[in-house]
Amino acid sequence: MNPYKRSHAIVLASAIFAILFATAEITFAQKAPFRLCVSVEFMKQCEDMLAAVPNSNVKCVSTVDKIDCITKISKDEADFAPLEPEEMWVAHRFVKEGFIVISEVRWAEFENRNFRYEPVAVVRKSSGIKSISDLAGRKSCHTGFGRNAGWKIPFSHLMDKDQLPKLCDGINAPTTEKDLFAISNYFKEVCAPGAWVPEKDKDLELKKKYPNLCQLCENPSLCSRDDKHGGYEGALKCLTQKGADIAWTKMDAVISYFKLDSQPIAGTEDYHFLCWDGSSMPLNLNNTCSWAKRPWKAYLSSSRLSSADIGDLQTAITALRNKGNDLPAGDQKLPDWMRNVLEISNEPPRKLNQTDVIFHFETHVAKLTTPISYLSVGKNYSVTIEKPSCATGSSIKFCVKNDLEKSKCLSLQLAAAGRRVLPKVDCVLAETDLECIQKVGNGQADLVNLSPKDSDWAQRNYDLVPVLSEVEWNHNKDDIGPYRYAIAVIKSSDPQDYKNISALQGKKSCHGSIRSLAGWNAPLAKLRDLNLIGGPTCGLTIQMSQFFGNQSCVPGAKDVAIPTRMPWLPTKNLCSICAGDGPLAGQAFTPDTVCKDDSSERYFGAEGALQCLLDGVGDVAFIDHVELHGKILASGDMKATDFKLLCTNGSTMSNLTNYQACNWGKIPSNQILTRSGDEWEVKREDVRLTLLKISDTLGPGGKAVGVLKLFGPYFGNNDFLFKDTSIGLCDYKSVPEFKSLISDFDYCTTSTAPSLFSSFSILIFSCVALIMARFS
Incomplete structure (x- = not known):
């Protein structure tokens, strides 16, 4: 073979081999x-x-x-x-x-x-509407309040075309009402069925205030979502049967209602499309002119x-x-x-x-x-x-306590904006609940979410007011509200026959935290109500300590911040069986951790109170049903079979879900607070309605529930923005009166003194209590 041809063949073979090898590498590489x-x-x-x-x-x-x-x-x-x-x-x-x-x-x-669908505007020709500006003062039919095709799309574009903005400034009111005011004054009569706000009473109030926005509905007094003049085809019925001028719906409904894809119904020629640019087109399949697709x-x-x-x-x-x-x-x-x-x-x-x-x-x-x-x-x-509604320069400033909680708040800001919730959410960073309370009080923030005890303190000392409460999870869906059940738990192996609750006397108790209503205030209230302890507030805690044989663990009882408000606490007795960071009571590696109001104390919190039982240190633990079921048992770290409920009549129940029949009373859930004062009335209502809308949209059952996990752990962190176990928000006025549960026990008053006590004897008792506390 010619040497040149031989070398050429070798080169060609090498190239082919290289290509095959490379191909093999690509084929077999994962x-x-x-x-x-x-x-x-x-x-x-x-x-x-x-x-x-x-x-x-x-x-x-x-x-x-x-x-x-x-x-x-x-x-x-x-x-x-x-x-x-x-x-x-x-x-x-x-x-x-x-x-x-x-x-x-x-x-x-x-x-x-x-496109998924094309929102359109259908106009009665005899109305004389020939441009966008001609819409003012007309009769208008809508699929429903807050719906895309029949509400958000037309009004966002009317805002964008400067048809409504001037009307928005005609009233000093929350954003939702500004929208209603502007639309009520723009159109003469309307059918805008559905819930205008998530709260029924407020919804009814607004519908009475702006009746023309329901006037074209079949049932104006209800103006409900299922009104026959609501929905895609219902808006067209409103147009054709109520003498309205324009209906906002989607193209599919127009085709179906007027039968444009077969034989158009009689009278179809009396209507046409009003296009986004103000022009008009006949109703037929080829002349779609949508406002937004x-x-x-x-x-x-x-x-x-x-x-x-x-x-x-x-x-x-x-x-x-x-x-x-x-x-x-x-x-x-x-x-x-x-x-x-x-x-x-x-x-x-x-x-x-x-x-x-x-x-x-x-x-x-x-x-x-x-x-x-x-x-x-x-x-x-x-x-x-x-541009879904009236523009607002204000925002709802949520006070958060650390950078991670701020991260969730910023996610909430985006999620709410994407779902057209206004005013927008802003995030204000603080380091503690106290700093948040102060920032809300001085106007640097608008709201803070607090436990009931901290809420009570903020109301007393900073003049804040609650506007919303968190709604708590419950096994029974008919018993869901802004409260939890306080329960007493004993070990399932406890052989004690509790014929009545007085049999607890002399037993050792675990309370989780002095800041816990279920762990501290609820048992105090129940023992007082059953006349097992009595006297003025300053002595009740001493009597309860003695009731449990001076052998209790109430984390936080010795903390500096607490005795400043409750100096009468017998701290030694209330911390006597606490463990600190040690494995068992009295064996703390770091003495200062004993009875601390945080996780450095082994028996802190609801889980710590149950651990107190499992370690054999205590005989009864006071917690709430949400902590037990929503966190502790759900995590799998503890077994339901290890415990049973102790009822206030002395009976016990092995089924831990029977807390509705076997509890020590209801306690309030967390509360959203903002500033008081007449000058903040509009802002308070904006805070309330905005958070209700966020909960209704992003919370369980909402249209955008998967967009942001509003309730629940946030990357392994608990209780950011809201309690993990909450399922929604409700108006604070619907919360039962719980104030005495706090005021009777967290402040040195005489409200719990028997009538036979004179003011002088009460004073002596209080002084003795203070002296006993100092030496306990």
Whole structure:
């Protein structure tokens, strides 16, 4: 062979070998899987998904909520997640250049439609409305208060077109009422059914104040969400049957109501579309002119992805969807992981025999499709988020106690803004509850969330006022409110026959904290009510200590801050069985930790009080039902079979869920406080209504419950912003009167003295109590 040809062949063979080797490397190299954000509660379903599609090249990353997911994608700790348009807006606000939209989740029956729905305005031709400015003083029909197509979209754009702003300034009122005032004065008659605010009494009050906003409803006195002139087609009935001038609804409803896709009903020609730019078009399938088009839910990813990565990820999503379609779970439903992990569904309002489909953007298009560009294509949908109501320069300033709590507060700020809750939330950092109380008192902050005892103290010393209470979890859904049940717990192995509660006398007691109503005030109140202890406040604590044989652990009883307010406490006796940081009572490694009002004391808090029982140090523990069930037993660190309830009649119950029948009284839950004074009346109402709206939207059962975990642990940290075990907020006025539970025992008064005590004998008793406390 010619040497030149031989060398050429060798080079060619080497090149081919190199290509084959490189190809082999690519083929056999394991590419890092794409990381999908999954809520921690659905991680098991994600495992089911990966088991069903083992070669999906996807793995799941546990996230607390959608805000956490957006954070993880921005930090390269996750790669993609399904988000609603409102969460995409949050992502844009979070890191403007950090995200891209790669795919949409479309309903199968509308898979060729670029938008989920198109809000439209239908006008009666005889009304003479020929421009946007002609709408003032007209009769207007709406799908419902606060709904997208019939409320938020038209009014955000009317705000944007300067039709309403001047009216907003016509009243000094909370933001919600400013909106109602402006709209009430803009339109002559309206049907705006539904709850205007989450609170029923306030809702009724506002509807009586602005009756013209319900005047076109079928039942103006109720103006409820299910009014026949509400909803997409109901707004059109309002237009055609009540002589209204304009109806705000969506295109699908117009097609269905007027039968535009078959034989239009008689009178269709009497109506036309009013377009966003003020022009008009006849009602037909080809002349849609929407005010804003709601985008589909979509998969958001990181802008770090290359075009090749985008294509691979889109392929992986399709593979998961296709496999899910092949795995029916009965009754034509999809596997749970399709609905909860990929957020693809065939449930109503979709048809049961059809499944959501994935529409992928071309990779080069996806690289340019940022969240804000995605939202802006449909006639500026972002405007409906950014200008949903009357503009307000004020904000609701939440006082937080550390940087981590501020982080959750800032997440709340974004989540609330994405769901159009106004005024916006701001976060003010302090170091302690006392500093927060002071900042609210001097106007640097607007609200602080406090325990009932701290709330009482803030009201007495800083003139703050409670406006809301947290709603507590309960096994019985019919008994949920702003309270907990105080309970007494003994070991299940306790052989004592408690024929009545006096049998507790001489037993050793565990109380969790002197700041705990369930651990301290409730047993004091019950023992007094049963006449087992008595006399003035200053002596009750001494008598209770003696009732339990001077062998108790009440963490905080010796703390400097407490004796300043309760110098009569027999601290030695109330701390006699505490353990500090030691393994058992009297064996603290650090003596100063004994009886401390924090976790350095082994028997601090509800869990510590139960540990006091398990260690055999105490005989009875006083805690509340929420701490027992919502935290301690739920964590699995302690077993329900180790304990039983002790009732105030001396009976016991092994079923720990019977606390409604076996308790030591109700105690109030945490309270939201703000400034008092007439000059702060509007701000107080804004605080109250804004937080109620946030709870209603982001809390359990809300439309955006998965966006932010409003209640519950925050990255392993407890009770940030609200108590972990709370499930909502309610108006403070609905809270039963608990004040005496605090005032009778936390302040040296004579309100609990028997009538036979003269003021002189009370004074002597108090002095003796103080002397005894000093030497105890």
